[in-house]
Amino acid sequence: MEKIAFLGLGHMGAPMARQLLAAGHPLTVWNRTAGKAEPLAGEGARLAAGPADAVRDADVVITMLAGPEAVRAVADAVVPELRAGVHWAEMSTVGPDVVRELAARVPAGVTLVDAPVMGSTDKAAAGRLGILAGGAADGIEHILARFGPVTRTGPLGSGAALKLVVNSAVIGGVALVAEAMRLADALGLDEETAKEALAGGPLGGAVNRAFATGVHFGSDLAVKDVTLATEVTGLPVMEAVLGHYQAAAADPEVVHEDIARAVAHIRARKNH
Incomplete structure (x- = not known):
């Protein structure tokens, strides 16, 4: 199964990460407040020292962060570590402009998908979120579906919009x-x-x-x-x-x- 790096373990990110663990994916997690990541280590996830460490060996990167500035800060660390073939699902609510910024920064061969979610913590814990996926999501739609039904919205940025x-x-x-x-x-x-x-x-x-x-x-x-x-x-x-x-x-x-x-x-x- 794909090795997944999950960055951002707040109210939504932590239960979403647990869906991946329950499905058996090798999972590396990182959160700015390290204490929020520790419970997931007890459930089988590897704790990363930082964002770059989290994504270095990942096949799929998922970011679920508080907003545009948090996404930009994490991107500064992870973009140099992304290798060809990696899929990056940006699932935060940041708007299409930030998605376009990220698209201009990712290396050749990296597939960026914007896939924000509909629903709150209860649906995240139950795996019943609605996923709005923009861009070339074919390669990771089966992973996004771990969180709930996936709606393909169109080109990159359309999910965020x-x-x-x-x-x-x-x-x-x-x-x-x-x-x-x-x-x-x-x-x-x-x-x-x-x-x-x-x-x-x-x-x-x-x-x-x-x-x-x-x-x-x-x-x-x-x-x-x-x-x-x-x-x-x-x-x-x-x-x-x-x-x-x-x-x-x-x-x-x-x-x-x-x-x-x-x-x-x-x-x-x-x-x-």
Whole structure:
């Protein structure tokens, strides 16, 4: 089986790496905070001293990192070590511009695929994420499928682009639910009655996400994703949504918590 290097073991990366271990792949892991990698060593993974060490003998490289700057920093270390025949699946949410940057840097013979994911930590642990794969993914689609169903989105960069579209809709929908509940609060309505009415309408999925438990997508990550989207084109509604999440991310008790905490923050936020 292919030797895989997995870089980035946060809330999403660690359960994804476990899917590969469960499938029997020889796995090398690295994380900037080394302590997050140690549990995987106890499950059979090799701990790498750094990103370059992780990828040196790999057939497949997977990066699942916090954002563009983290991806660029890791690329500085790994690009010189990539050899012809290696497949690199960039699975972070970074937007198509960063994917194009990476494509311009990888050596000849290295295949770069952008394959961001849809879903949160619960689906990562169950192997039921949705994978949006852009580029020449034939050689690693069977590996990507370990994480969940794979949707081929088109040329390189299209997976990263579609992920911005999907995340903007989800993040914006959650903020809209929060504002609707804020209005319900101001009108003195019963909370559960308002939630049930919203859940029965077209925003039902957003209501479920707004009040979800046991999942994780931090307000700081929401800020990053909406910022990436609003830099592409004029999105007045999403710019307003960005303000909500920026305010939530400025609260040290909320910044790294799931966006469900941002819902409460938006509902309680003073008039602005």
